[in-house]
Amino acid sequence: MRRTLEIAKITFKQALRERSFYIILVLLLLAMIGMPVLYSFTMFEIPRILTGFALSFANFVVLVLMLFLILGLIQTDLERKTLQYVISLPIKRKDYVIGRYLGFLAFSAFLVYLVLFLLFPFIYYFSRLRPDAPFYAGYYFLYGIFLLVEIQILVAFALLFISLTSRAIVSMFGVVGVYVAGHTIDEVAEFLRTRMGMQMPAFSKIVINVARYLFPNLALFDVKTNFIYNVGINPAFLIFSVIYGILYGIIVLGIAVVLFERKEIL
Amino acid sequence: MLGVAALIFINFVFDTKVKGHFRREESESFRLFARPGFEKWSAFEFSFLKAFYYTLSLRVYLGKLSEKYMTPPLFAKEAIVRTAEVVTRVCPYYYDIYYIANGYLSWDFGDVETANRFLKKGIDYYPKRWIFYLYLGFNYFYFLKDYEMGAQYLVKASEISGRPFYAHLAAKLLYASGRTEIAIGIVRNMLENTKDEGWRKNLKIRLEALEAIYTIEKAVEAFREKTGRNPQNIEELVKTGFLKSVPVDPYGGEFYLDEAGNVKTTSNLTFTKH
Amino acid sequence: MTIARMQDKVLELIEVCKTYKGELFEKPFRALDGITFELVRNKSFGLIGLNGAGKSTTIKIILGLIFPDSGEVRVFGKSPFEEEVKRKLSYLPENPNFYENLKGYELLEWVGRLRGLMGKWLKEETEKWLCKVGLEKDGGKLIKKYSRGMVQRLGLAQAFIGNPELIILDEPLNGLDPLGRKMARDLIAEALDNGATIFFTSHILEDIEKICDRVCIIHKGKILKFVETKEVENLEKEFIKTLEEYEKNA
Numbered sequence: 001m002r003r004t005l006e007i008a009k010i011t012f013k014q015a016l017r018e019r020s021f022y023i024i025l026v027l028l029l030l031a032m033i034g035m036p037v038l039y040s041f042t043m044f045e046i047p048r049i050l051t052g053f054a055l056s057f058a059n060f061v062v063l064v065l066m067l068f069l070i071l072g073l074i075q076t077d078l079e080r081k082t083l084q085y086v087i088s089l090p091i092k093r094k095d096y097v098i099g100r101y102l103g104f105l106a107f108s109a110f111l112v113y114l115v116l117f118l119l120f121p122f123i124y125y126f127s128r129l130r131p132d133a134p135f136y137a138g139y140y141f142l143y144g145i146f147l148l149v150e151i152q153i154l155v156a157f158a159l160l161f162i163s164l165t166s167r168a169i170v171s172m173f174g175v176v177g178v179y180v181a182g183h184t185i186d187e188v189a190e191f192l193r194t195r196m197g198m199q200m201p202a203f204s205k206i207v208i209n210v211a212r213y214l215f216p217n218l219a220l221f222d223v224k225t226n227f228i229y230n231v232g233i234n235p236a237f238l239i240f241s242v243i244y245g246i247l248y249g250i251i252v253l254g255i256a257v258v259l260f261e262r263k264e265i266l
Numbered sequence: 267m268l269g270v271a272a273l274i275f276i277n278f279v280f281d282t283k284v285k286g287h288f289r290r291e292e293s294e295s296f297r298l299f300a301r302p303g304f305e306k307w308s309a310f311e312f313s314f315l316k317a318f319y320y321t322l323s324l325r326v327y328l329g330k331l332s333e334k335y336m337t338p339p340l341f342a343k344e345a346i347v348r349t350a351e352v353v354t355r356v357c358p359y360y361y362d363i364y365y366i367a368n369g370y371l372s373w374d375f376g377d378v379e380t381a382n383r384f385l386k387k388g389i390d391y392y393p394k395r396w397i398f399y400l401y402l403g404f405n406y407f408y409f410l411k412d413y414e415m416g417a418q419y420l421v422k423a424s425e426i427s428g429r430p431f432y433a434h435l436a437a438k439l440l441y442a443s444g445r446t447e448i449a450i451g452i453v454r455n456m457l458e459n460t461k462d463e464g465w466r467k468n469l470k471i472r473l474e475a476l477e478a479i480y481t482i483e484k485a486v487e488a489f490r491e492k493t494g495r496n497p498q499n500i501e502e503l504v505k506t507g508f509l510k511s512v513p514v515d516p517y518g519g520e521f522y523l524d525e526a527g528n529v530k531t532t533s534n535l536t537f538t539k540h
Numbered sequence: 541m542t543i544a545r546m547q548d549k550v551l552e553l554i555e556v557c558k559t560y561k562g563e564l565f566e567k568p569f570r571a572l573d574g575i576t577f578e579l580v581r582n583k584s585f586g587l588i589g590l591n592g593a594g595k596s597t598t599i600k601i602i603l604g605l606i607f608p609d610s611g612e613v614r615v616f617g618k619s620p621f622e623e624e625v626k627r628k629l630s631y632l633p634e635n636p637n638f639y640e641n642l643k644g645y646e647l648l649e650w651v652g653r654l655r656g657l658m659g660k661w662l663k664e665e666t667e668k669w670l671c672k673v674g675l676e677k678d679g680g681k682l683i684k685k686y687s688r689g690m691v692q693r694l695g696l697a698q699a700f701i702g703n704p705e706l707i708i709l710d711e712p713l714n715g716l717d718p719l720g721r722k723m724a725r726d727l728i729a730e731a732l733d734n735g736a737t738i739f740f741t742s743h744i745l746e747d748i749e750k751i752c753d754r755v756c757i758i759h760k761g762k763i764l765k766f767v768e769t770k771e772v773e774n775l776e777k778e779f780i781k782t783l784e785e786y787e788k789n790a
């Protein structure tokens with residue numbers, strides 16, 4: 001446990017020092033400046049536009065940064081062979097996988113809520129100036145949880161790919177691929193359902209519905225629109241999504257741990 | 267290595283677009299970066315941002331056009347309709363596009379059917395927005411002269427917004443002529459809410475015309491009450507002192523009275539012929 | 541107890557074989573073919589051979605990075621995967637790459653902590669080893685800014701901190717200037733004095749001669765010969781001779 005935390009801590013420290021993080025901070029500053037600008041040329045539903053912007057910004061920024069970090073890690077560990085060195089240290093192989101996971105998770109949480117907290121005063125202030133639509137502060141901060149659940153699935157997959165292959169580029173494509181697939185699964189399922197509609201045998205429908213949850217259905221965590229407009233919010237379903245996401249991440253991580261134990265670190 | 271991965275990633279997000287050109291001259295073209303049917307797929311999680319961005323680019327485009335043309339030219343209509351289709355598919359809760367689509371389509375292009383189609387789609391997704399019902403009610407009343415449908419929608423607007431005003435307005439409109447009044451109200455409201463300079467210019471002209479019509483209508487009413495008949499023409503109103511002078515149509519046409527005594531104008535409240 | 545400890549086998553490889561499966565169109569490559577040797581406590585052991593002879597593979601097997609196809613590997617009498625085994629050893633890779641975003645002393649502290657050092661003792665040891673490798677002024681800099689020589693020095697520091705019992709060094713004198721090499725040799729000698737066991741590979745046979753008690757010549761995955769450095773005049777000549785003999789008879 002102690003060693004897992006050591007890995008986690010060092011992961012956090014590394015992430016904090018990445019140049020991309022500073023670029024994100026600059027972007028964050030621009031976003032804060034952008035809020036009043038946004039306020040002046042938005043027509044309607046100011047609180048919603050500002051919230052939408054803030055949440056989308058958080059989403060984009062954290063996603064991009066985590067992808068950079070993960071891909072960077074894959075590159076260092078696999079291509080520049082730091083992994084060989086790290087595994088020779090007194091840690092269990094599974095400490096590495098779990099430690100990395102926890103480290104990234106902690107860093108993402110830090111980043112997500114940093115963004116949300118820094119943008120909050122702006123949204124609050126301008127929403128008060130023109131409250132032509134409600135601002136749901138509770139939902140605003142709750143969104144962070146969903147974003148984190150999505151990120152941790154991607155992190156788990158990244159570690160899975162590191163355990164599977166020695167080629168950095170495969171891992172990179174893998175992670176990006178999971179993201180793309182995760183967001184289009186729902187659309188594909190909808191598309192197939194409406195296109196083929198009644199013509200499909202019941203079996204296929206079952207298969208599609210199973211596939212929706214077998215593959216990481218990342219679209220489940222895109223609750224931004226729901227939270228901004230207060231539509232389609234089903235608490236049971238939201239809780240289900242979070243649990244699904246966390247379990248999914250843990251299972252993928254578990255597989256990564258098992259594979260990593262047997263992996264030859266060339 | 268990292269750069270390649272990033273580029274591929276970005277490509278996935280912004281790629282797969284087909285440019286739609288709606289133009290007369292190159293400078294008047296509007297690029298809509300969306301492949302119809304795929305706009306949601308390629309948005310991944312960023313449907314709200316996409317909706318925001320498209321609406322914004324449409325506003326900028328219309329703003330540019332308003333510097334050159336007094337009223338939005340016909341080729342702009344397709345840009346508006348296409349953008350509205352895409353945006354309402356990507357993020358059907360996004361309000362601004364409905365406002366823009368309805369505003370231009372009903373007033374400037376006379377296509378109330380399409381305007382209503384979008385409003386109704388908006389209601390499908392977001393039934394809490396009473397303003398959709400208000401606009402629908404107005405459209406039916408003012409443009410389509412379908413007073414029953416108009417009243418229905420206005421009553422609904424009252425229900426949802428909790429403001430009985432609209433239901434009262436419906437009652438009044440059903441049994442009396444108040445078309446121009448409500449139109450003035452709507453246009454004034456739009457003027458309050460619209461920030462785009464080009465559009466405001468447009469709205470001010472419209473308001474001027476409507477107020478002129480309203481003045482004439484009031485004079486006609488007064489004349490009817492006094493004399494028991496409709497005035498022959500506007501000049502008669504001026505001669506008999508019910509009107510100070512013949513109001514000028516800011517659209518360049520001439521106001522006249524039809525057989526039923528309704529106020530019309532040769533310009534039809536627009537600068538271009540459809 | 542003392543006698544038993546002195547005979548205590550720190551490292552044991554018995555008939556270890558390893559074949560790398562070829563990728564796609566490559567033929568499988570037989571990296572190790574029946575490697576057998578043992579390393580007794582507090583001795584220094586050198587592994588020499590041409591490039592591709594199997595030195596890195598041997599080291600990776602000892603560290604538990606890869607698994608032998610057949611044969612046995614025992615480190616401190618146990619399997620190399622066990623955490624307690626790794627706690628007693630340290631490793632300096634060839635051309636080391638450390639996480640660049642860390643500062644020199646942060647890496648050292650991290651390694652120290654993993655080896656069981658804590659608190660004030662950890663800080664003292666970190667300071668001490670930074671000084672010993674000549675990085676006392678550079679500990680606070682990011683490893684990104686280190687020169688090749690500085691990285692190598694840091695690598696040595698992390699290999700010695702915490703006084704591991706078995707120290708595995710892969711080309712440790714690479715990238716060091718003559719003073720640096722002397723420092724490295726001194727550190728290795730000091731470690732030996734303190735009871736550590738050294739496992740060492742290098743192309744610079746002069747260094748091997750100076751440091752190692754016993755040398756193993758490996759070629760094409762096979763052990764050709766064991767040489768006691770005391771008994772040989774010029775290790776390089778011995779090495780070349782052994783290789784040539786093998787090639788003649790092959």
